[in-house]
Amino acid sequence: MPSSDDKRLLVVGALADVVEDQFRQLFADLGIDTVDFLPGQESRNLPPVGAGTRYLLAQPFLTETAMALEERGAKRLSAPFPIGEQGTTAWLRAAASAWDINARHFDQVTAAGRARARQSLERYRESLGGRRVFFFPDSQLEVPLARFLHDELHMELTEVGTPYLHREHLDGELPRLPRDVVLSEGQDVERQIDRCFDASPDIVVCGLGLANPFEAQGMTTKWSIELLFTPIQGYEQAGDCAELFARPIRRREALSFQ
């Protein structure tokens, strides 16, 4: 990895090409023209990193990567993760502030994307609003997703389990969760299953090892690994992210064998 002390923005975390294209365009429109993505689309072209590097995390499970970058002098920009209209806006704004981008210009550049994200989420608020969700620990995406489901789709959080709670990397997320949220880290799975049945949520987000057994007992589930495979970041994907939670509920309601 080459070294450089120039002021550069580094986006850290594997993103789908289509998402990377969108973010590149937004940063260019904002006026931030030295932007790198790690990993980039080509593994041979590693971006330069040094004291001028400011980085945004695009995924919440990059502890080791972040440490290596910090060792080279890079500084993390504190932000929530770019999930949902609000998460994406706050994430972009963290970079805009570091580059002293004028607030009105920021609003102009992001207005169309924000409007589209709000429009696509609107229809899901009807089917998901007020529904209760329970997270089992799996991908570490649980906290940003819980924040998105609560803030932007008005879902109720019963328990948010996550395998590892990196309080620093989640400093943009945790303050946005409702004050009385039940957060759990790691966990005894048997006791968590008991709590889940007691809570009887409308949808359970869990790993593939639990999902089918839960379905067989009448629970509706969303397998969490799909949230990692699917492009869910950014304005244009906000609706796709909501769809992943709405579809299992819709399916259960649609099926009939009578």
Add this chain to the structure above:
Amino acid sequence: MKLTLWTYEGPPHVGAMRIATAMKDVHYVLHAPQGDTYADLLFTMIERRDERPPVTYTTFQARDLGADTAQLFQDAVKDAYERFKPKAMIVGASCTAELIQDDPGGLSEALNLPIPVIPLELPSYQRKENWGASETFYFITRALAQLPDEAATAAQKLRPSCNLLGATALGFRHRDDVHELTGLMHQLGIDVNVIAPWEATPDDIARIPVADFNVVMYPEIADTTARWLKRQFGQPFTQTVPIGVAATKAFINEVVEITGVDASQVLASGVSRLPWYSRSIDSTYLTGKRVFIFGDATHVFSAARIAHEEMAFEVVGLGTYSREFARDVRALARDLGVEALITDDYLDVEERIQALQPELVLGTQMERHIAKRLGIGCTVISSPVHVQDFPASYSPQMGFEGANTIFDSWVHPLMMGLEEHLLGMFSEDFEFGNTARPSHLGGGANGHEEAPAVDGDSDELQWSADAEKTLSRIPFFVRGKARRNTETYARERGIQTITSETLYDAKAHFGR
């Protein structure tokens, strides 16, 4: 009359052949010109039958037309009787022979054969194969069925009994459906008195009225006969075709109502895996898959219901070539909010499929060809079918095991949920590149590109380079839909050049 390369149904005498070939000890003498003997290979090749169909063709030639074709016919009937020693014969004319008006019925009656000889009246130019099969079964039953004597009726009283009516040669999975329903009846404590026409002898047909009720397996074939049996002998018949989980349950309940048997154990044992397979999480990706359905009325009805309720697909179009059931199919389409396509022209079907761009086609042999050409997955659900749809393995459509077969065979041409994601993630990879053909549809690089929108004049619309690039980022299995939606959105708003923004605006507008 319209010339065509291919038809869903043959002329009515092919339907009569399907009945004769399904039965035992029956022979069919068909007054037909030489060329009509081609029909034998439908049975020997496509259904892999190891015996020639029990059909004698008079095979008159052009030069015979001036001479005595009536004598030719009588000789053929006499020879067939002596050679094959059938217990009953059916006689009729093919479409070409109908024109010479030789009266096969009268001519064979004059021969005074010691067996029943049943004349068929099958007007070839107004009707088609399934109707011909239905009429033939009806004529045979009417001629042979006998009022049961008291001894037979008394013997029958021990357990309720039924007849399974409608299975023929060349039918879609008839062999296995008969086996499945026979098993179901045994589980319910009901005897199967006669299966017909499938492997039935004329003596079996005579015994049909002994049973307590009739099961109409395929209304196209057995409805007319069952109605006559009800009028003549007071035998009730079932209305539900037991294809799919819900339909099988409804069928069992109908049987319970007729016979009073206790079906609680059969219903409680949850014998189909379809409901769980459909609920389990890998099936989430099936939700809302766009499906087009075409075939005979029986299978289209069942498939539409299963697709909608048991798989949670979106039925985007359906139709049938069974004109006799057009009204019912139109009503079904209305219930599902789509327009029914009633046609026997496969080019109409192809046009509809192309316009609708479904993700799965459920159809006949012809829809399989159409779907293959368009790069769309397809499962065959109805006759007419080709040789691969007479599988060696047990593959019924009816009953609980039939529902298992249906789940597997419908899901097979689709991609699994995880597979869709992998294709999206590796879209830059040479194997999964944007121009690569989906591997499950035959594979190979640089196959089809998604079909352009067919409605409207797409020449006015320009796609900018950045919009094309964004479109290429969208996985191939939704790209066609994205292109269509974007163009519709642009047209509605008078946009002439589509940019990336237009594409995203359309996405937000239409949702997923």
